[in-house]
Amino acid sequence: MKPLVALLCGIIFGFGLAISGMTDTAKVLGFLDPFGHWVPDLAFTMSGAVFVTIISFRFILRRQSLVLVEAANRTGRVTAIFATNVPATEAATLIKR
Structure with missing residues (x-):
C-alpha cells in the first residue's frame, strides 16, 4: 500500500x-x-x-487516530498498520517497540 x-x-x-x-x-x-x-x-x-x-x-x-503507520514488530519485519481504529498513542507505542 x-x-x-x-x-x-x-x-x-x-x-x-x-x-x-x-x-x-x-x-x-x-x-x-x-x-x-x-x-x-x-x-x-x-x-x-x-x-x-x-x-x-x-x-x-x-485527527484522533492515524490513517497509516509503519511499525516494526518484534521479529524485525516492517508491517503496515491501518490505524483507523487505533488511537494515536497506541500506534506510537507500536512504533517504539
Missing part, C-alpha cells in the same frame, strides 16, 4: 510542477534572480502551496 501512495504523491507532485512551469529552467532562473529580470510566477505557486498546507494541517493535526 505504501508504494502505491508514494507513487500517487509523486505523480501529483510532478503534475503540479509541470502545470506551474517549474520544469522551465528559464522561468526558475528568472525567479531566482530578483535584481535582474525577476519572474514572480513561482512566488504565487509557492504561496498557493503554503496556503493548501496550512489548511490541510489544521485538519490533519486534529
Whole structure:
C-alpha cells in the first residue's frame, strides 16, 4: 500500500510542477534572480502551496487516530498498520517497540 501512495504523491507532485512551469529552467532562473529580470510566477505557486498546507494541517493535526503507520514488530519485519481504529498513542507505542 505504501508504494502505491508514494507513487500517487509523486505523480501529483510532478503534475503540479509541470502545470506551474517549474520544469522551465528559464522561468526558475528568472525567479531566482530578483535584481535582474525577476519572474514572480513561482512566488504565487509557492504561496498557493503554503496556503493548501496550512489548511490541510489544521485538519490533519486534529485527527484522533492515524490513517497509516509503519511499525516494526518484534521479529524485525516492517508491517503496515491501518490505524483507523487505533488511537494515536497506541500506534506510537507500536512504533517504539
